[in-house]
Amino acid sequence: MLSVIKTIQGKRWSNWAQTFESSPEKILYPSSIDEVVLLVKEASKQKKKIRVVGAGHSFTRLVKTDDWLVSLDLLSGIEQLDKAASTVVVLGGTRLFQLGEELGKAGYAQENLGDINVQSIAGAVSTGTHGTGIAFGNISTQVLELTIVTASGEILTVSEVENTRFFKACLVSFGTLGIIVKVKLIIIQCPVYEYRSDKIEYPHFEPQLERYINENRHFEFYLFPYSDLVQVKTMNKTERKPQRIFFHHLNSLILENYLFFVLSELSRWIPGTASLISRLSAKGISKTVVTAKSHELFATPRLVKFREIEYSIPLQYFRKALQEIRTQIEEKKYRVHFPIECRTVQADDIWLSPSYQRDSAYIAFHMYKGMPYEAYFRDMEAIMQKYEGRPHWGKMHTLGKRDLLSRYPRLPDFLAIRKELDPEEIFLNDYLKNMMDEETFQAPEN
Template identity: 35%
Template structure:
C-alpha cells in the first residue's frame, strides 16, 4: 500500500518486487490538475524528466523515476457517474480496490479486472492491466474518455473513437502525458461464482477451447514439472454478497496456505534450489479447491504477499495448445529450479497501437520466479519460447525489448511515436529506460 510518509521522507524509490530502484531528485504529491500542470511546466523548463510511479507494481523499469517522481495519491476518487449510460469518471490516482465498493453504491461494476487490486487506475490503464475472459478486454479497453496533462502542462480531454490519438492513449505507457482523469464504461452490478478445481494437464488441454467459450472467466495455474494443474472458472450469477463465513475461510486460505505456506517453501527453495521439484508437487496438491460466491469486486482479487519476479506474454489464442504442450514437455525434467506456477489467461483482441493483442484473441502466459532465486536461465528460455509463438510482452512485466524489436512486433509504432512527439515535444516523460525505445 502507498505510504505518504515514506513518499515524503525519502528520495529512494523501488518497485513492489524490489528489482527496480531509483533515486529521484524530488518526490511530489500534487493535489489537483492545476498544481500538476505547474509541476510539468517547471520540469519542462528545467529540462528534467517526470515519471508518475503509480503503485509501483510494474516489474519492468517503466515507472522508475530519474529526476521527478510524482504520485497521484491525492488526486483520486469518483468525480461523476451517469446512471443512464453507466459511464463513471474517476480521478487517475484512484486505487483499484476503491473502485468496486464505490460503483456498487450506484448499482454498477467494472466489466473485468485482474487479481491484483493495489494499482492505481491510471497506472493500470497505461500499462494494459488485464484479467481473464476471451470475450473481455483489459482495463484500457473499458475507457471511453481520457483526461491528461501533456508535456507542456496543457490539459486535454479526448473521447474514444477510431482515431490515432485514441489508439495511442489506449495503452500509452505514460508517454503522452499524465492520465489525471478517466471515464470508464461500467456494467450493471453482478456477482460471480468461482470454482477452483484440480485437473491433469492433458485432461485440461483437451477441454481448453470448450471451457473458455462456455465460461465468463477461465484461469490456469500450471506447476512446472507436475501433472496436476489448478483451474479456476468464474461465471456471472444473480447478485449475492460474499458471506462473512466465506470471507473468513478465504482469508484463512489466502493468508495461511497460499501466502504463508508459499513463503515458507519458497525460502526452502531459495536456500536449496534442488528442492523446487518437490515443492512444486506439494504446492499443486495443496492449492485449495471449492466454490465461493460474491460481488465481482469481492471475488476477482487475490492477495499477493510473497514477492516474485514476473514475465508475461500474449500469444495468438490459436497457438496456445502447441505452446503449452512445449512448456509441459520442457519442464517435465524440471531444468530451471522454479516452483511458482505458470498463469494462463485469455482476452479479446484490442486495437491500441501498443496492445500486446494486436486485435487478436490472445492467451496471456505469465512466468514467475521467487525473489532471491536466479531467474536468468528460466527467463531467457521464456523469451526464446515466446518469440517462437509470436509473443508480445506485457509492458509492465520484465522484458528485454529493444526499439528494433518493437518496430517488428508493433506495426503501428510509428503512429504512436507521432502522437507522443505531438504531446511531449520536449521528451519530459522520456526517462533513461525509454530512451532506448524511442526515435
C-alpha cells in the same frame, strides 16, 4: 512556485517487487489537476524529466528517474457516477480496489479486472493491465475518455469524438504522452459470480481447453512445474445470493501467502527442493466454490515477492506453446516452484496493446525473489517469441525497438504522436528511450 504541492526530497524509492531502486530529486504529490499543470510547466522550465508512479507494481524500470517522480495518490476518487449512461469518471490516482468498493456500494462494477487490484487506474490503463475472459479486453478497452496533462501543460481530453487521432495511442502509453489525471470508464451493474477452483490432470485438461475458454465468462488456469496437475478457476454469473467470503480471503491469505512464503524460502535456501515444492503445491489445491460480487472475487492478495515475465500470443498457438513449455521445463530442470499463470483476452484496436487485432493467450512466468531467474526467463521468453509473443509492458522482457517494430505495426504511428505531444522528451527516462529512440536498438535492461 511548487511550494503548494506536497514534496519529498532525498528519499530513495523502490517498486513493489524491489527489482530496482530510484533516487529522484523530488517526489511530488499533486492533489488537483491544476497542481499537475503547475508542476509540468515548472519541469519544462527547469528542463527536468517527469515519471509518474501509481502503485509501483511494474517489474521494469518504467518509472525510474533521477529527476522528478510524480505520485497521483492524492488525486484520487470518483468524480461522477452516471447510472443512466453506465459510466464513471475517476481521478487518475484512484486505486482499483477503492474503485471496486465504491462502485459496489452503488450497485456497479468494472466488467473485468486482473488478479491484483492495488494499481492506480492510470497505471493499469497505461500498461495494458488485463484480467481474463475471451469476451473481454484489457482494462484499457473499458475507457471511453481520458484527460491528460501534456508536456506543454495543456489539459487535453481524448476520446472517440474528441481529439480522436490521439485516443488509441493514449490508451496504452506507459505515461509517455502525458499525465493521465482523469479516466471515464464504461461500467456494468454489479454481477454476482459463482467462483470455482479445482484441479485436473493435464492429459484430461488439454483436450477441454477450448471448451473452458468458450463456455466460461472468466477462466484461468495454473500449470505447476514438474506436475501433471492443473488448477482451473472459473467465474460465471449466478442468481444465488452472495455469501460472506471472509474465510475464503483468510484461506487465500494463509495458504497462498504465508505458507507459500515459507515454502519459497525453503526453495531459495535449498534449490533442489523446487520441483518437490511445486508438486506439493499442486496436490494441496482443494475444491472451492464461492458466490460473491465480482469485485470481491477478481483479485487475491499478493504478499510473496517475485520476478515475472508475461507474454501475449495469438490464441491459436495456446496449446502448442503449453506443450513446449512443459517439455522444456522437464528437460532443463529449472529450479522453479512458482506456477505458470494462463489467461485469455479479447482482441482490441489499441495501438500498443499486446492484444492488438488478435484474440490472445497470456502466459506469465514467475520466480521467487532471490532465486536465479535468468536461464528460465530467457528460455520461456524464447518460446513466447517463437509464437509471435508481445510482452506485457509492466513485466520484465528483453525486447528492443527492432523487435517491437515487428510485433506492433502501429508503433511508428505511436512514436509520431509521442514526438508531437512531448517534443522535449519530458516524459521519457533512459529505459523508455532505450526501447523507443530512433537511434537505439539494444535490448532494454530488465
